[in-house]
Amino acid sequence: MGRRRGEAVETAEWLGMLRRMIRAAGRRVADADEVELGQLIELRHDLDDAIAAAVNGQRSRGVSWAYIAAATGVTRQAAQQRWGALREPAGSNRVQR
Numbered sequence: 001m002g003r004r005r006g007e008a009v010e011t012a013e014w015l016g017m018l019r020r021m022i023r024a025a026g027r028r029v030a031d032a033d034e035v036e037l038g039q040l041i042e043l044r045h046d047l048d049d050a051i052a053a054a055v056n057g058q059r060s061r062g063v064s065w066a067y068i069a070a071a072t073g074v075t076r077q078a079a080q081q082r083w084g085a086l087r088e089p090a091g092s093n094r095v096q097r
Contacts, residue, residue, distance in 0.1 A: 055083040 022043070029036045055068055069079040 052083055055079075059083075 025040055025043075029040045058068060059065075065076045065080045065084075068083070069076040072079055074082070
């Protein structure tokens, strides 16, 4: 359940970069065509898959539903209900562009 030395800062910085990139993508798509709007919306599925993978990874390391709930801002029951069942990632059935 512990982190390797330096991992938390590096991961937080990396996630901050992704956040900035997603916001910039929204600004770019505002001036683009409808196709790009659809592509931006598809990113939501990728993010959902990434969250599910992160939760599954933390659970496999023994992190409790209570800790996952606290990190995600929901109740323990809500976290377990949302991510508790092992499932195929949503992206596996989508057509790649």
